Amino acid sequence: MLMITAHLGEFAALLTAIFWTIAAVVFESAGKKVGSSCVNFMKLIFGFLLIGVYTSITRGMFLPLDASSRTWTWLLLSGLVGFVLGDLFLFQAYIEIGSRVSMLVMSLAPPIAAVISYIVLGEKLTKANIIGMVITIIGIAIVVLKKDDSENKIQFSHPIRGLVFALLGAIGQAGGLVLSKLGMQDYNAFAATQIRTIAGICGFAVLIFIMKGWDKVFSALKNISILKTISLGSIFGPFLGVSFTLIAIQYTSTAVASTITSIVPVLIIPPAILIFKEKITSREILGSIVTIIGVGVLFI
Template structure:
């Protein structure tokens, strides 16, 4: 079991992200995605701090080096402020299920960033995996529609979901991919939970500056008074930036990045059943098939 610690952490990350994505979709529709982003990071900071104080004797990651702070702060800004800002708005526009399907592009994007920044080699199989992943997403997103024009039937292929929502989710995938590469570079052998806390702190600072210029603080105070939304944000914060992000760092720390990313990318399949049961979404066979193809593409890309 110890030999597969990284793989188990990757699988648990997928489960945690399934829970948190649904919780944040519901909360975001009640109080807005911006307020959800900031509140859940503040909660996560204290969740991690309490855990670290019990486990390591450090509430604050004061034992991290300047090098680790530099790269993890950058990772937090890119991953949390930019990536999650776009992703959470995608939750509101197109829902968590489709957003997390598009987020399956994060592992290929991460490898692509590694190729550009770190000079890592991409093989023919890697490129094929990226193509299969894209194909799976296209199967779900696009649909054929029949229309009548001048008495004749015209068949058009169009997106079944908001183009804005899809682009927001793609931006979220890019942010998460870049954040993962930067966090791996900065973390090294440092404690994964404390590394997450540094990233969370950077996210809080980034959103605070953003809220100051956008004058959104009243929305935060209003969100804090919304009990149903706060219950969902608390649930999402516990399973997302506390457990989910920390376990994702444990996964990349204890196994190959590609293997960890592949296991974490099964969220689009895991989220289908709760989306049907909780949100009463209608899922057809084409969407299930597309989700499976997408995950298969991610696996082919790395394994």
Template sequence: MAQVLNQQAIKQRITFAFAGISIFVLMQNHFGEIAGVLTAVFWTVTSLAFESAGKKVGSLSVNLIRLVMAFFFIGLYSWIVRGFFFPGDANWFQWRWLAFSGLIGFVIGDLLLFQAFVVIGARISMLMMALAPPFAALIGWLLLGEVLAPMSWLGMAITMCGIVIVILKRETTEENGTVVKKIKSNYSVPGILLALGGAFGQAAGLVISKKGMGDYDAFSATQIRVLTGIVGFSILFFFMRRWPKVWEAVQHASAMKRITLGAFFGPFLGVSFSLLAVQHTQAGIAATLMAIVPVLIIGPAILLFNEKVNWKEILGAVITVGGVAFFFL
């Protein structure tokens, strides 16, 4: 009996050893892809936190406060890990391109996206944001000379189809006494253009970050981008005379808890891991993996907000996960 138990224990140890080796090899060979998926997870948390905070104190105030918090989060991390609170070891080339990417991604891209939320709503805005991966692939080809393999293009197409299925909703309407089921398309052209601008800004910021970062530390590179975002929003708030609103937001305890949570998982972990992703894989692949956020939100929406999920959303989630799997083949 003891011999049988020993044999079972040995088999379990061998199984665990092989599993550990497999995970290690997967992480080594697909580190960029794994970082992209983790980015989507982090952005799911931050989107829920910022949505709640934005309803309390306004999205513009949340935008600035989250960047200030993220700057100190990254600085503390870098000081512990690298001995630098401020990224003074970056060269002029890195500062120039990373600052430019921060201006494009954080200031212009996010500003357009948040305004699109107001004009056409979050659902259609996120649908347009699903165009960020092909934008990133196109910009990556033009700026970095990256060429995606056929399998990666297929994975991108499948993933985007899954996202579209989840986000789009077929509504029932009545026309001339007849019940008609169709997808609504009566959205304003300015709203669609704003969302497209947000998608393009996110994609361009990601690719430009890759060009400027090189092999530089991803967290410190994020800090440079965040600093540019802070400066950009500060100038914007000066002309818009929004500083009193920011002070009101800082005094709102409930909103500040959510902003702190969102800043930790968003500009700190999320954006830093997005740079790790583009550092270790192609920009188009990284952008596609990050675009699964609308699907990942389904679970928390059920658990936290008791939202009902239909078969179409489940199908879209399955298709999206299947598309992601193609990047690991």
């Protein structure tokens, strides 16, 4: 219990990674059926309602009316950057190159967040933090990168378009995290997530209107199977995943939290074996071990 308390931010980040692993698999499936914008909009609606019910029970209010204007401003900006820009590109990357490779590219979010945090927040990193982040990222790379024997080099064997979308998603996630830390401070993480969600809903509503995609949204609302899938993803994504992300950055640095949450590509391996009956390679086992070591170093 003492260790959990001492490393609350790191443990929250680890739970976030588990939640996002489930959400990634679920949302990839839904996105291929109805499109990324539709899935994003609907999962934010579900997330908003779930958080509202939770905060009604725990805080006595459905909406975060006790937040200051400063908190609202920064968290709304965070929602636009992290949810609208970040998730829009990430979910499109799910469709283009799949969740595992997308999550690998998303591992670039920690160094991006570290640079932004250094410039904006003045955050410092210990040598152990830096070593842990490097080891973790190396482990993730071992899992999802492949060596081209003919050219004797490591490269992605996926469309550049999808990789660019994932990179833009990483930039959006990193920027959204830093903006969240600026706005949240000691404010309730779930209420803060709801403010970000409001910004996301408004942003995607505008995008869907511009792209004339409301027909897809209304069609999805009539599909019980799609609704169940998006509902499940919403519980683990915008509700638990995002909220625990904010808890993580409250109690540890943005860069460390981002690095721990970037182990999703490794965590996707067990469900791939158990659910989809995929065969795991020795390279993937090695990458998993290296990643776990990296996460362990972060706890030092």
